Amino acid sequence: MPNIISVFRSHFPNVDLVFQELLFEESWRRFKDKTIDLNFENFYNLEDVDESHFLKYKMLNQEPLVMVLPTSHPLAHQPQVQLSDIKQENFIIPCHERAPGLHKLIDTACKQAGFHPKVVQEAAWMTTIISLVAGGIGVALLPANVMNLQRTGVVYQNISDNLPMFQTAIVWRKDNPSKILSNFLKVVTEVSRNYSESE
Known part of the structure; x- marks a missing residue:
């Protein structure tokens, strides 16, 4: 754009x-x-x-989804991660009313990885989601372009799974x-x- x-x-x-x-x-x-x-x-x-x-x-x-983790998370500095590695985690996701397509894409990716995300918080803005992850509220899946948003307290991890884009x-x-x-x-x-x- x-x-x-x-x-x-x-x-x-x-x-x-x-x-x-x-x-x-x-x-x-x-x-x-x-x-x-x-x-x-x-x-x-x-x-x-x-x-x-x-x-x-x-x-x-098109771009992949990336895992957004707090810097203190055990997976934050692993060389390779899979989506199923965070199946037990609390998820923060974009709210359905604001981003129905992304909301559905995240749900589809998780189902493909064999689980349904345990959602503890929805948020309207990417920056809000990233801030909540930094605060330790949960983890997130977001499009790879969010890696341009440098934020203290979070790590962006590429996912090795072949997920929908x-x-x-x-x-x-x-x-x-x-x-x-x-x-x-x-x-x-x-x-x-x-x-x-x-x-």
């Missing part, structure tokens, strides 16, 4: 981009009201979007005639292609 925004602003400096953080249900309502042009969305939230839907989407990227898509209305939207989608394609070639 930062690369897309940076490239778009360099190509179209006179276009003002307005960003809003919206709950999943709110973004759907805003699309129906035609008051937003596009959205960056968890792919798990797009299960009902097909060829007959009023929305379209394009996959942007956190996937991000860009979403827009099929009937939106905006030239600005069209140009933005072209930039998305350009950045995605360049990113793929650099891997």
Whole structure:
């Protein structure tokens, strides 16, 4: 997302981009009201979007889930961990109302590892979840991009299991005639292609 925004602003400096953080249900309502042009969305939230839907989407990227542990946790400095290693732990997860797709992805990953997470706390924001982990309330599973949020008191551990990935898509209305939207989608394609070639 930062690369897309940076490239778009360099190509179209006179276009003002307005960003809003919206709950999943709110973004759907805003699309129906035609008051937003596009959205960056968890792919798990797009299960009902097909060829007959009023929305379209394009996959942007995927990333693994990582284990978020307090620095004092016995697994914090292990060279390799599996998801089942924390099956007895208390979990802090994103609240369903704010991030239904991520909530479902975490539940699916845990089921695949043979257990159901024992949830002691839900939180709306990634930073809140990380702070609660640092405070020793529990452990968490979050998309790998949270490793950019350096926080004293937590360790991010890669998981050796072959788990489902956190996937991000860009979403827009099929009937939106905006030239600005069209140009933005072209930039998305350009950045995605360049990113793929650099891997």
